Amino acid sequence: MVRVNLDRDRCYGLGQCVLAAPDVFDQDDEGIAWLLVEEPRPEQHDEVRQAAMACPRQAIGVAD
Amino acid sequence: MSSHPAAAPGPETATPLHTLAPELTFPQFERATPFDPPEAYTELSGRCPVAPVRMADGKPSWLITSFEGVRAALSDPRLSSDMSHPGFPNRTGKPVDDLLKDTLGAMDGERHRYYRRMLTGELTVRRAKAMRPVITQITDEALDQLAAAGPGADLVKHVALVVPSRVACHLVGIPLSEYELFTGMAAKLMEATSSADQIAALQDMVSYFDKLVTDREHHDRDDLLGHMVRRYLSTGELTREMLIRLAWTTMAAGQETTAHMIGLGVAALLRHPDQLELLRREPHLMPGAVDELMRYLPMIQFGIPRVAMDDVEVDGQTVTAGEGVVALPPLANRDPAVFERPDELDVRRNARQHLSFGYGPHQCPAHALARLELEVVYSRLLERFPTLRLADGDADLKVQDEDIMYNVSELAVAW
Ligand code: HEM
Ligand code: HEM
Numbered sequence: 306m307v308r309v310n311l312d313r314d315r316c317y318g319l320g321q322c323v324l325a326a327p328d329v330f331d332q333d334d335e336g337i338a339w340l341l342v343e344e345p346r347p348e349q350h351d352e353v354r355q356a357a358m359a360c361p362r363q364a365i366g367v368a369d
Numbered sequence: 370m371s372s373h374p375a376a377a378p379g380p381e382t383a384t385p386l387h388t389l390a391p392e393l394t395f396p397q398f399e400r401a402t403p404f405d406p407p408e409a410y411t412e413l414s415g416r417c418p419v420a421p422v423r424m425a426d427g428k429p430s431w432l433i434t435s436f437e438g439v440r441a442a443l444s445d446p447r448l449s450s451d452m453s454h455p456g457f458p459n460r461t462g463k464p465v466d467d468l469l470k471d472t473l474g475a476m477d478g479e480r481h482r483y484y485r486r487m488l489t490g491e492l493t494v495r496r497a498k499a500m501r502p503v504i505t506q507i508t509d510e511a512l513d514q515l516a517a518a519g520p521g522a523d524l525v526k527h528v529a530l531v532v533p534s535r536v537a538c539h540l541v542g543i544p545l546s547e548y549e550l551f552t553g554m555a556a557k558l559m560e561a562t563s564s565a566d567q568i569a570a571l572q573d574m575v576s577y578f579d580k581l582v583t584d585r586e587h588h589d590r591d592d593l594l595g596h597m598v599r600r601y602l603s604t605g606e607l608t609r610e611m612l613i614r615l616a617w618t619t620m621a622a623g624q625e626t627t628a629h630m631i632g633l634g635v636a637a638l639l640r641h642p643d644q645l646e647l648l649r650r651e652p653h654l655m656p657g658a659v660d661e662l663m664r665y666l667p668m669i670q671f672g673i674p675r676v677a678m679d680d681v682e683v684d685g686q687t688v689t690a691g692e693g694v695v696a697l698p699p700l701a702n703r704d705p706a707v708f709e710r711p712d713e714l715d716v717r718r719n720a721r722q723h724l725s726f727g728y729g730p731h732q733c734p735a736h737a738l739a740r741l742e743l744e745v746v747y748s749r750l751l752e753r754f755p756t757l758r759l760a761d762g763d764a765d766l767k768v769q770d771e772d773i774m775y776n777v778s779e780l781a782v783a784w
């Protein structure tokens with residue numbers, strides 16, 4: 306099982322995560338990311354890892 | 370590990386920049402082809418991903434050309450965007466433009482974050498997607514103008530310079546009926562040669578925005594100015610002065626960047642017929658092609674400058690407090706450690722990690738909007754003109770290699 310963890314204090318609202326995994330991340334009115342699901346489905350795992358890699362603030366953690 | 374072979378007997382050794390004799394001045398202009406970065410950088414980068422170069426004011430800076438080096442530099446909070454700092458790389462040899470002082474691009478840390486948040490909410494992926502119909506309409510109108518002008522028409526004039534500024538007007542809340550008025554003011558501001566002219570032009574711009582803000586204080590409007598007035602001006606989180614500054618700098622940062630990416634991108638596709646053919650046959654490749662074109666084209670040709678507030682190690686090189694660095698995305702985007710066959714334009718590759726939007730806290734907040742604009746413009750153009758070609762055939766492209774953004778100033782097309 307994969308758990309995603311998002312550090313909203315680090316997030317700068319760049320939206321890279323939303324581009325990579327639109328069903329897992331969204332952004333609030335100030336652009337700060339929030340998680341739509343904490344435990345993504347297996348077919349979303351790749352996207353989530355891409356989002357974590359793409360985040361310029363290293364705000365996203367993925368734990369197996 | 371030191372990647373500078375001549376530099377370091379031990380890992381702790383810092384080589385102060387002022388003791389080095391840079392072999393290269395920055396910037397360089399000599400290119401083998403219009404789509405490649407100057408060869409002198411490529412050659413230097415092969416030997417040394419963080420190398421000393423001499424800037425226009427005679428001072429040295431570190432030039433960072435590796436992918437990891439650029440990412441590390443641009444996401445390190447100890448490397449500052451304070452362009453008034455004496456160590457900040459000075460490309461032109463002239464003092465910092467007063468206009469740019471205390472704009473988002475020049476702020477650091479908490480102050481930057483405070484204002485930046487207010488802007489990013491206006492530029493989320495969701496917001497960008499919601500603008501697709503408007504972008505499509507603006508694009509189609511521009512293509513009508515191109516068609517009306519007939520074969521031989523200039524794509525830069527009719528399309529590239531039109532679409533991004535109209536989209537930015539829509540985003541911010543400048544009525545399309547006042548579009549010409551606004552671009553006139555912007556041109557005056559950019560072209561001002563004396564500081565008196567510049568102050569006068571800025572005054573005009575600020576009073577124009579002031580009227581728009583007053584309007585939003587009395588009417589709800591669904592645009593960037595309307596949202597900012599309601600959410601931040603009315604609560605005192607933003608002063609009127611800062612709100613206006615955020616608005617006009619967003620306009621300034623969003624126009625030529627995207628415009629030049631349209632002109633240069635179309636030129637590159639027309640000069641790579643196999644890639645163009647592929648996109649015509651498989652239009653779903655377009656979003657990926659946008660990123661690949663952004664990776665491949667050396668747009669941010671003079672790089673992204675920073676100054677070190679503390680000693681920082683970047684890709685094996687110690688940058689000492691007070692020294693300047695210039696991160697160079699066009700080279701990092703061709704780092705063979707990250708991109709295979711980096712000098713080839715290949716619209717099928719996954720190029721999303723390119724660094725043409727920068728990286729870290731200042732990374733372009735409008736990347737989703739800019740990507741969408743490019744996708745819509747390239748796609749509609751190819752659909753509407755299936756036989757599009759360069760009117761001048763193999764003649765040299767009119768590239769401008771002294772502008773901040775590398776660009777083609779004119780692109781005559783036929784169909
Ligand atoms: C293809 C088009 C574009 C490119 C290549 C581009 C590139 C960049 C880059 C490299 C930066 C970072 C500068 C730095 O680190 O100091 C930046 C910042 C910025 N861009 Fe863009 N941009 C584009 C389109 C846009 C658009 C359409 C807008 C607005 C509608 C925009 C607004 C901004 C703003 C406000 C900043 C300053 C952000 C900050 O300092 O926090 N850009 N852009
Ligand atoms: C907050 C961010 C930004 C602000 C406030 C800003 C503001 C300005 C201003 C005031 C000028 C006119 C300056 C002059 O002519 O002396 C200008 C010109 C220009 N800027 Fe920006 N800018 C920003 C970001 C960017 C970025 C990120 C890029 C590209 C990566 C860019 C590309 C350009 C270009 C191409 C010009 C025209 C320069 C020329 O005529 O050669 N700007 N900008």
Ligand code: SF4
Pocket residue numbers: 311315316317318319320321322323330332336337338359360361362363364365
């Ligand atoms: S990519 Fe990172 S910084 Fe950007 S919105 Fe997502 S979490 Fe925030």
